[in-house]
Structure formats: structure tokens, C-alpha cells
Amino acid sequence: xxxxxxxxxxxxxxxxxxCDVARQVAPGLIGAEYGANGRSVILRQPETEAxxxxxxxxxxxxxxxxxxxxxxxxDPALDPYPMALDDKVYFCGHNSPMNVSANSFLLxxxxxxxxxxxxxxxxxxxxxxxxxxxxxxxxLTHRDHAAHGERYAERFGARLWIHEGDLDSAxxxxxxxxGTEPIEIAEGVVAHPLYGHTEGNVIFVADDTYCFTGxxxxxxxxxxxxxxxxxxxxxxxxxxxxxxxxxxPRLEFEWLLPxxxxxxxxxxxxxxxxxxxxxxxxxxxxxxxVDFYAVKY
Numbered sequence: 001x002x003x004x005x006x007x008x009x010x011x012x013x014x015x016x017x018x019c020d021v022a023r024q025v026a027p028g029l030i031g032a033e034y035g036a037n038g039r040s041v042i043l044r045q046p047e048t049e050a051x052x053x054x055x056x057x058x059x060x061x062x063x064x065x066x067x068x069x070x071x072x073x074x075d076p077a078l079d080p081y082p083m084a085l086d087d088k089v090y091f092c093g094h095n096s097p098m099n100v101s102a103n104s105f106l107l108x109x110x111x112x113x114x115x116x117x118x119x120x121x122x123x124x125x126x127x128x129x130x131x132x133x134x135x136x137x138x139x140l141t142h143r144d145h146a147a148h149g150e151r152y153a154e155r156f157g158a159r160l161w162i163h164e165g166d167l168d169s170a171x172x173x174x175x176x177x178x179g180t181e182p183i184e185i186a187e188g189v190v191a192h193p194l195y196g197h198t199e200g201n202v203i204f205v206a207d208d209t210y211c212f213t214g215x216x217x218x219x220x221x222x223x224x225x226x227x228x229x230x231x232x233x234x235x236x237x238x239x240x241x242x243x244x245x246x247x248x249p250r251l252e253f254e255w256l257l258p259x260x261x262x263x264x265x266x267x268x269x270x271x272x273x274x275x276x277x278x279x280x281x282x283x284x285x286x287x288x289x290v291d292f293y294a295v296k297y
Contacts, residue, residue, distance in 0.1 A: 009045055009070040010055055016040050016066040019101035020297040022058035024262050025091075026051075030058055030067075038293055040066075056080060061093040063101040063120070081119075082106055082129055089210055089257065092129065096120040098147035102215075102259035107206055109186065112136040115158070116204060116212045117259055121148035126155045137161060137186070141214025142201040143169035144234075145259055161185060163193055165200025177202060180243070182250060192247050196240025197233050203247075208268075211253040216240070217278060218261025222296040226256065226278045230285050231294040241282040248279045261297055 012022075012030070018038030022030045029051060031043045046052045056078040059067040068074065081093030090106040096119055104117040112134035119125060129135060135156040140146045143166035150172050153160035160173040167176060177183050183191045189206045197215050204212040220227040228244075230237055252272065255265050266274070 008052065008072075010042055010059075011068060011070050012040055012042055013066045013068065014039070015064050016062075017064060017101065018293070019063065019095070020261065021061045021063075021095055021101060021103060022067055023297065024103075025061060026054040026058040029055055032297070038295075053078070053080060057083065057093065061095050063095040063097045082132060085255075085257075085263075088207075089255065090132065092119040094119040094125055096147060099145045100260075102145045103257075103263075104145070104259070105212060105257055106132060106135070107189075107210065107212075108133070109136070109189070114139055114186070114189070115152060115156075116257075117141055117145040117214065118148040118152055121151045121155075123155070126152065130156065137175075139185070139191075139204055139212070140166070140170055140173075141203065141212065141216075141259060142166050142198045144198070145214060146170045149173070161191070163191075163200035163202050165193075165195070166198055167200065180246070182247075192250070194240070194243045194247055196236055196238075196243045197229065198235055201235075201240075201243075205251060205253055208252040210255045210257060211251065213256060213258045215259050217256070218258035219256055219264040220296055221262055226274045227261075227296070228278065228282050228285070229260070229295060230282075231288065231291045233287075237282070237285050237287055241279070241285065244279045244282055248275045251275060260295075 016039040022040050030040050033039045033041045046055045057080050060079045082090035088108045092104040095101040104119045107114045114137040116139045137159045138153045140149050140162040146169040149170045159175050161175045162170045162173045163177045180193045192203050194201050194216050217228045257263050
């Protein structure tokens, strides 16, 4: 493969919100600005074809179009999404400002794919995702990531899932999860209601391997561990901790795939240990005011 330097120079505009997605897909090239706003900055220009691909991945994921070539425009032919993370999961990219720039994913199943949370909606993007196969279900982890759920479900002819606690954010959902007990929504796919971040917050676990966590917990590069969003918990951090005490002993997975914050794959025993430790730490947290800029990525 050609690995010689590319001449394109990149910049990040001031409209960047510091959502972290660019830093996830282009580590080493894009980092965080020091200071209160947490915006992303170019650390260095790409030097290889692989780094050029990473910079394009960051640009096509950015929800405000802040990452651009200094001269010219983004080349649609270099849009990498949907991007395979392994043989069953794809990152959708094209994060939406209406979903607070949340990451969304496609999960391959025997009869098609499931979309977990939603990217920006357009018919062109829907066609890109459908090219992988029929999309049978749209799974919403909670209200913050539900903005395009109804449109994607209608476009795909898919079932739309949300918990009753956040039903007002997707009132046309035809599959409503209820209560606090685990719900098997398809073979090998279990929804675990995790009351706390919002009233209808849910995580989805597939094949005891993939855990789609929405805004419940994430891999924090700053601490080198799994963390909860204690600074962005809309309902109750104490309720979230109680939900984790109920739910974590039932979980088994390798891939942590959050809506915000970084993803990671760890051996199941290590993931289980870290989740137990996180549950203990969460139980000691106190309520605090919501502060997006205080989140440690």
C-alpha cells in the first residue's frame, strides 16, 4: 500500500465543541486544547496514507464540520463510514448535533443489522448503511440520542425500541421496554434498563461480547479506566449507582461501545473486574451540577 506523505493540510475551526469523537478516531493527530472549552486541535499533520484516512474519519464524524482541509473541500470518496470495528460491529460516523454528537453503531445479526442510537439522518446516509444489509431494528439507549430514531425506523421499515421512561422522545416507537429487569429483544441481544442518567436509560449487550452503553459509562483515556458521566447525569447519580449494583453482576462482555467517550476491548475477566470497581466508585459519588466541560475524556 502507498505510504508516502500526503500534501493536504488540515485545520480545526473555532466552532468545534470538544465532543471528543475526532480524538477517538485520529489519536496522535488530534488532541484536546488546554483550558475551559476543551476544543480539539491539530497536534500534527498526517504523514502517511493511514493517517490521512484517520483524519478523514475524524472529519466525516464531526457533527459541526469543524475539521476541514486548509484548501479545498472534503472528498466524499474518502468518507470511510460505516467503519468496521470487527466482523459484527460498525461505527456509523456522521455524528449528529441533535444527538449531542453521540456515536452510533450497526450490529450485525443473522437476519440483518441493528442500529444502536442514530447518526445524522439523510437518505444518502441511510443508503450507505443499508448497503451492508437490511436494518431490522433501531435501538435507542435514551432520550439524548433519539433525535433521528423515528426517521431511520420509517426509512428502514425497522422496529423502533425505547424504554418507557424516555418514550416522549420517540412517541411512535412500536417496541417499548418497561421496568428494570433485563429484556431479551432478539436472540443473543439483551436490554438492561439502567435508570439514572435518564429515567429511560438502557444499555444493550449482544452475544455476551458487545456492550452499547449510551451515556452510562465509557473508557476514559485520562484515568485509563472505565468511568461514569458523573458531570452529565440528568436524573440522579445515586440512582445510577443503584442500577449498576443491580445490573453489573449480570453483565459479561469484551467490547465497551459508548455514545460518548472512548471505546475499548478487554478480556472478559478484566472487563468484569473493572466494572465491579466502577460500581464501587459510583456508589461513593455525590450529586453535582451538570457541566459538559468538566467531563474527563
